[in-house]
Amino acid sequence: MPRLGMVIDLKVCVGCHACTSACKAxxxxxxxxxxxxxxxxxxxxxxxxxxxxxPVLCNHCADPPCVDVCPTGASYQRPDGIVAVNSDVCIGCxxxxxxxxxxxxxxxxxxxxxxxYFDGDLTLYERxxxxxxxxxxxxxxxxxxxxxxxxxxxxxxxxxxxxxxxxGDLADPASHVSQLLRERESFTLLPxxxxxxxxxxxxx
Amino acid sequence: MNDKYKTGVRFNHPFRILETLSFVxxxxxxxxxxxxxxxxxxxxxxxxxAFVVVAVxxxxxxxGQPTRGWRAVSRLSTSWVSRGTLVIGGFLASATLSVIxxxxxxxxxxxxxxxxxxLTCAVLVMLYxxxxxxxxxxxxxxxxxxxxxxxxxxxxxTALTISIALIPWLPGGANRSPWLIPAAIICLLLCLxxxxxxIMRLESSAGTRASMNRLLAGDLRFQFLWGAGIFGVALPLxxxxxxxxxxxxxDLANAAWLLAAIALSRLxxxxxxxxxxxxxxxxxxIMPQTSNxxxxxxxx
Numbered sequence: 401m402p403r404l405g406m407v408i409d410l411k412v413c414v415g416c417h418a419c420t421s422a423c424k425a426x427x428x429x430x431x432x433x434x435x436x437x438x439x440x441x442x443x444x445x446x447x448x449x450x451x452x453x454x455p456v457l458c459n460h461c462a463d464p465p466c467v468d469v470c471p472t473g474a475s476y477q478r479p480d481g482i483v484a485v486n487s488d489v490c491i492g493c494x495x496x497x498x499x500x501x502x503x504x505x506x507x508x509x510x511x512x513x514x515x516x517y518f519d520g521d522l523t524l525y526e527r528x529x530x531x532x533x534x535x536x537x538x539x540x541x542x543x544x545x546x547x548x549x550x551x552x553x554x555x556x557x558x559x560x561x562x563x564x565x566x567x568g569d570l571a572d573p574a575s576h577v578s579q580l581l582r583e584r585e586s587f588t589l590l591p592x593x594x595x596x597x598x599x600x601x602x603x604x
Numbered sequence: 605m606n607d608k609y610k611t612g613v614r615f616n617h618p619f620r621i622l623e624t625l626s627f628v629x630x631x632x633x634x635x636x637x638x639x640x641x642x643x644x645x646x647x648x649x650x651x652x653x654a655f656v657v658v659a660v661x662x663x664x665x666x667x668g669q670p671t672r673g674w675r676a677v678s679r680l681s682t683s684w685v686s687r688g689t690l691v692i693g694g695f696l697a698s699a700t701l702s703v704i705x706x707x708x709x710x711x712x713x714x715x716x717x718x719x720x721x722x723l724t725c726a727v728l729v730m731l732y733x734x735x736x737x738x739x740x741x742x743x744x745x746x747x748x749x750x751x752x753x754x755x756x757x758x759x760x761x762t763a764l765t766i767s768i769a770l771i772p773w774l775p776g777g778a779n780r781s782p783w784l785i786p787a788a789i790i791c792l793l794l795c796l797x798x799x800x801x802x803i804m805r806l807e808s809s810a811g812t813r814a815s816m817n818r819l820l821a822g823d824l825r826f827q828f829l830w831g832a833g834i835f836g837v838a839l840p841l842x843x844x845x846x847x848x849x850x851x852x853x854x855d856l857a858n859a860a861w862l863l864a865a866i867a868l869s870r871l872x873x874x875x876x877x878x879x880x881x882x883x884x885x886x887x888x889x890i891m892p893q894t895s896n897x898x899x900x901x902x903x904x
Contacts, residue, residue, distance in 0.1 A: 439611045441891065454611060454891060465741055471685035472675040491675055492668020494618035495685050501742035501887055503614060510668065536668025589890045593742060 403462070403481045403571035404543060405598030406557070407580045408455050413564040415440060415453035422559035423457075426544060428529020431517050433506040435541035436556045452604065455564070457556065458483060458504040458541035459589065459597030466496035466505060474537075481570075481598055482543050490537040497538055501593045510535045543567070570598060613814040616743060616885035622666040624879040627733040629659025630692055631759030632766070632874065634729035637699050639767045641723060643781045645774050648767055649703050656696055656729070684739045688732040695725035730756040733878075743885040745815040750802025751881065757795045758836075762874040764788035765840055769867035772857035785848040792841050799832075799877070811886040818884045828880040836873015840866045 415438055423429070423436035439454040464483050467475045474490035477483050485496075485505075497505040513530045516522040522530065533539055544554035552558075557565040568577035580586075581600055588597040633655030640649035664670045676689040698721040705715050734755030737746040768784050806812045819828045843866040851859060 439891075441611055456890070468682040469685065469739065470679060471683040471689060472672070472678050474675075489672070489675060490669065491672045493666070493676065493685055494668075495683070497618040498616060499740050499742055502890060503887060507618065507668065534669075538668075590888060593888070 401479060401571060402569045403598060404548070404567070405460065405481065405570040405577060405600065406457070406543075406554075407566040407568075407577045407586070407600045407602060409562075409564045409566070409580075409584075409602040410453070410604040411602060412562040413438075413453050413455055414562050415451070416561060418559050418561055419455055419457075419556035419565065422555040423541070426547075426555035428525065428532065429506070429539070430508055430512045430530065430533060431515060433508070433539070435504070435506075454601075455556075456502065456504070456589070457599065458543075459502055459595065459599045460543060462596035462598060463594065465499040465501070465593075465595060469495040469499040471495065478545070482545050482548070483540070484542040484545060485538055485540055487534040487537045487539070490534070492536040492538065494538060501590050501595065502597075505538050505540045507538050508533050508535050570600075611891045612889045613810050614887045615814075615818070616882065616887070619882050619885070621879065622662045624875060624882050625662040626659040626666070627755070627878050627882070628759075628762075628871075628875050629655045629662060630688075630729050631733055631755060632762045632871075633657075633659060634695060634726035635756075635759040635763030636766065637695075637722060637726045638730075638760075639763050639784075641719060643767065643771065643784070644776075645767075645771065646703060646706050647774055648770060649699065649706075651766070651770070652726075652763070653696065653699050653703060656692065656699075660692065660696070684732070684736040688729075688736060691725050691728040691732060695722060695729050698722040698725055730759050737882070737885075740885075742887055743811065744807050744809050744888065745812050745885050746881075747807065748802060748805060750798055750805060754795065754798045754802055755878070757791060757798055758874050758877060761788060761791035761795050761840075762870050764791055765844070765870040766867045768844070768856075769860075769863035772860070772863070782853045785844050785853075789841065789844050789848065792837055792844070796837050809888055811888040814886045815884040818886075819880055824880045824884055827876045828884075831876025832873050832880060834873075835869045836877055840870040840873070843869075 417438050419436045420434055420438060424434065427435060429435060436455065436457045439456060440451050443450055443452050460481055460483050462481065464477055467477050467483060471493060472489050472491055474486045475483065475496050476486065492507065494507055497507055513533060513535050514522070516526045547554060553567050557567045566577050566580055568575040570577055572578060580602060584602040586600045586602050588600055633652045636652030636655060637649050640646065640652060664673060667673055677686050679686045680690060698718050702715065702718040702722045705718060731752070734752035738748070738752045740746055764784060765788050768788060771781055771784065803816065818824050843862060847856065847859060847862070856863065
């Protein structure tokens with residue numbers, strides 16, 4: 401059984417936010433909703449202070465708490481490990497958003513899809529892209545599963561100019577991501593939460 | 605910038621005032637129904653059903669797609685929201701039928717079965733909110749058994765104080781239920797003890813520390829300390845002890861304003877307690893070395 405996951409190399413991430421832009425462009429998420437984000441924080445003190453970057457997205461956990469709490473079955477996990485939401489079934493109770501320790505679920509507020517990024521009417525791009533979303537439901541990163549199903553890589557992976565992002569089957573010992581995890585020291589976010597994230601970070 | 609785009613401690617944002625309203629409404633409504641069975645007062649049962657109806661309306665307003673609400677019972681095996689929806693629906697149906705049957709003078713097996721079903725659902729409805737919050741592993745402040753016990757106790761204490769305020773005006777009066785005031789006092793003391801135990805036995809983490817900072821020194825301190833502590837527990841306790849010591853049950857009707865004030869103070873205190881607990885729930889920093897200073901200062 402495959403277990404799709406991502407490995408992000410923090411040593412080469414330059415914090416350019418290209419992943420955020422690529423995700424936005426591909427998925428056309430509404431204002432203030434970003435599936436792929438880059439957190440920045442300061443480490444150390446002057447004169448050794450520096451900024452560190454932490455790209456985040458849905459961790460597609462092996463034990464996803466967001467799926468368990470969903471009262472309708474709208475949140476589901478595919479056999480390959482991708483966690484997704486069926487907008488036709490979601491009732492917008494936001495239990496999943498509360499249960500996600502990483503806050504990687506986003507609620508589309510009623511009226512948000514008619515707002516757009518600019519005053520006045522939606523742009524042509526927004527009109528086309530927003531058709532995918534339903535107001536009053538929760539949306540999230542699905543590892544660009546439409547692309548993955550066609551044999552393509554997620555948009556954030558192909559866009560990363562530093563090639564910090566690697567995508568593949570974590571269950572396959574011969575895969576590129578498994579090799580990276582064997583060769584380099586890595587960590588996952590909030591391991592104490594017991595969610596078994598499938599997004600791993602290679603230490604800087 | 606949205607709080608969720610920070611790596612430090614972030615406070616719960618999906619659950620807000622409508623969830624608190626529904627938690628208070630369903631808990632107090634179910635407890636009122638149980639008190640009504642014990643005191644045999646139909647009006648209190650009807651009030652209990654009305655509280656739960658208000659809770660359901662609040663919950664429905666919270667839903668992004670309320671017309672699909674019926675789907676919420678699809679995942680009983682894993683989801684507490686599903687289980688809660690089922691028992692609340694079961695309570696509303698059985699309690700409403702039970703009230704109507706009693707009002708119409710129906711007796712016998714049917715009424716007993718309806719009342720039994722409503723009572724069973726009422727107990728589960730009272731337990732539901734605390735268990736729901738406890739099941740959210742991401743927020744450690746809601747974990748443990750303390751909160752799961754505190755929520756039904758707060759519901760019982762509020763229902764008892766409301767019943768004490770109403771019962772002198774109902775058929776049979778306070779003479780028939782002299783145990784109400786002692787029961788309310790015991791419940792309030794238990795609320796205080798269990799709520800304190802929940803806070804004192806919290807797992808130590810950046811998230812729980814931020815929650816406590818917010819409750820005791822942050823923007824929720826007035827609501828938590830004054831609302832939940834003074835209005836919710838201290839004032840009702842002083843009022844009920846005074847009434848219990850110095851007033852005979854048959855004279856309670858003479859203290860109508862005081863009883864109403866105690867009930868309203870308790871109702872507000874119950875809401876303040878649950879609202880501050882819900883709002884103060886915090887997620888752990890996703891990077892262990894990240895300070896929680898940003899989130900705490902934002903809350904202030």
